[in-house]
Amino acid sequence: MSAPLESDRGDASAPPDAAQAARVAARSARVLARSAVLGLVAVAAAAFYAWFDLHRDVVGLRTEVAERLTAADAADAQARARESDLGNVQREIQAKLTLLEARLAESQSQQAALDALYRELAPSREAIALTEVEQILSLASQQLTLAGNVQAALAALQLADGKLARLDRPQFTPLRRELARDMDRLKAVPYVDVAGISLRLDQALAAVDDLPLARDERLPPPPREGARPDDPRWMTFLRNVWADLRGIVRIEVSDRPAAPLLTPQETYFLRENLRLRVLAARLALLSRDERAFRADMTAARQWVERYFDTRTQGVQTLASTLAQLGATPMAADIPDLARSLEAVRTLRAAGERGDRALVPAAPAPATRAK
Numbered sequence: 001m002s003a004p005l006e007s008d009r010g011d012a013s014a015p016p017d018a019a020q021a022a023r024v025a026a027r028s029a030r031v032l033a034r035s036a037v038l039g040l041v042a043v044a045a046a047a048f049y050a051w052f053d054l055h056r057d058v059v060g061l062r063t064e065v066a067e068r069l070t071a072a073d074a075a076d077a078q079a080r081a082r083e084s085d086l087g088n089v090q091r092e093i094q095a096k097l098t099l100l101e102a103r104l105a106e107s108q109s110q111q112a113a114l115d116a117l118y119r120e121l122a123p124s125r126e127a128i129a130l131t132e133v134e135q136i137l138s139l140a141s142q143q144l145t146l147a148g149n150v151q152a153a154l155a156a157l158q159l160a161d162g163k164l165a166r167l168d169r170p171q172f173t174p175l176r177r178e179l180a181r182d183m184d185r186l187k188a189v190p191y192v193d194v195a196g197i198s199l200r201l202d203q204a205l206a207a208v209d210d211l212p213l214a215r216d217e218r219l220p221p222p223p224r225e226g227a228r229p230d231d232p233r234w235m236t237f238l239r240n241v242w243a244d245l246r247g248i249v250r251i252e253v254s255d256r257p258a259a260p261l262l263t264p265q266e267t268y269f270l271r272e273n274l275r276l277r278v279l280a281a282r283l284a285l286l287s288r289d290e291r292a293f294r295a296d297m298t299a300a301r302q303w304v305e306r307y308f309d310t311r312t313q314g315v316q317t318l319a320s321t322l323a324q325l326g327a328t329p330m331a332a333d334i335p336d337l338a339r340s341l342e343a344v345r346t347l348r349a350a351g352e353r354g355d356r357a358l359v360p361a362a363p364a365p366a367t368r369a370k
Contacts, residue, residue: 146287185335290330297326
């Protein structure tokens, strides 16, 4: 700054126009210098602001990147922890799955063994039907042998034939033929209403105690002459005395033999023996013993007609009942079911041999795909 002043002072002797021009030029130079300095300052300020803004953005970006990297690291750590947990769970599941596969293979082998054993031991549908038919025939044979119950045996045979008919197997034809033959033989046996006859015998047993004896028969008294209203008292009294004297002795003419005289003890045993005869007849009926049944019925009827008053309604009814029951026809010979039983047992034996020969092999246990 001092240099231009000195030049101004040194140029004082110069002409005024040149000095003025120099001053103007100096001022212009100073203005330009100042403008250049201001421009440089402005550029420097702008550059500094731009640098500061860029630096701030870079710092913010670095901070954001650092935060994101931290979050990513945390997420990666969590993911690794979860992956580790999932790996542990997967290994446990794999171990359990391996154990389950082993148990499944073991259970399948056991199931196959049980299936083979069941097929070997369990009877087929035909074998079950034959077993049931054999049991039915055994019961029917017992009914025929012990009780002579033809109707029950016939119903049992029809039931057995119905079971075989529903299966519709050709190997059952011989057995059904024997069943049909036995059913025809049972149908030819005369029907005996055992229950009805037993009921009538029970009624006869209940009536034994009320039967009047023949020795206790009482004839009706003779008609007495009526008193006349105009007769005197002494005449009425004599007439009554005479009627009483006539009633002391009575003469009866009868075409029947005289009734046997029984003591009270004999009367008791008579009724008990009559009751035993009826019970024996019922036992003979249940066992289908026609000869014993007829003999007991005949003896009971004869005792009733001989020792009891046949003029009373109860004695007549009992004697008629015993006569009717004694004439009931019974089968002399009841057929047996031996041929049907033999046929069903033969079929069972053949079926058992065939089942043992046709038992299939046990299937291999299935394995699970890995």
